[in-house]
Amino acid sequence: MLRELQTNGLKTADAMYKASEGMVTGMGVIKNRIDKTADIPQNGTVEGFFFVNKQRVPTGLNCARTDMSDYDENFTKVAENEFVDLYIPEVGERYGTDQYVIDGLSKGDALMIKGGKFVKANVPSRLIYDGEYNDAGHILAVVEISGIEITN
Secondary structure, three states: OEEEEEOOOOOOOEEEEEEOOOEEOOOEEEEEOOOOEEEOOOOOEOOOOEEEEOOOOOOHHHHHOOOOOOOOHHHHEEOOOOEEEEEOOOOOOEEEEOOEOOOOOOOOOEEEEEOOEEEEOOOOEEEEEEEEEEEOOEEEEEEEEEEEEEOO
16 A cells, blocks of 8 residues: 655656566566666665556456545556556655565665565665554555665
């Protein structure tokens, strides 16, 4: 799940890339410009990444439902070769995501993306863990984009 907590609403999302494999909204990915796919970085990255999101359009029997949770799998699971919206984070923005590993994280720690999830960084990073956010019972990590790099 991805929540925009404090963002510039006037920017555009890149919707021209497909998922290279199954993924979940809120993951951090990198662009494969040759294949036009969004790839999950396995070795860790802190630069050149994008948040994965997708349009909340019901499919199949869900089209008959009148009210669906943003957390419904129809809105959060991304299939291989499905188009995704890639959000470009900017300095000062804050996002909430459930795609993180809490092990050893403290508020103010630098983050990196490994396996699509936000984890404690072992390199300098502008991604800052700003605690947890309770979104109607769903716990999200708050990721702030800092103007300067910090080191854990």
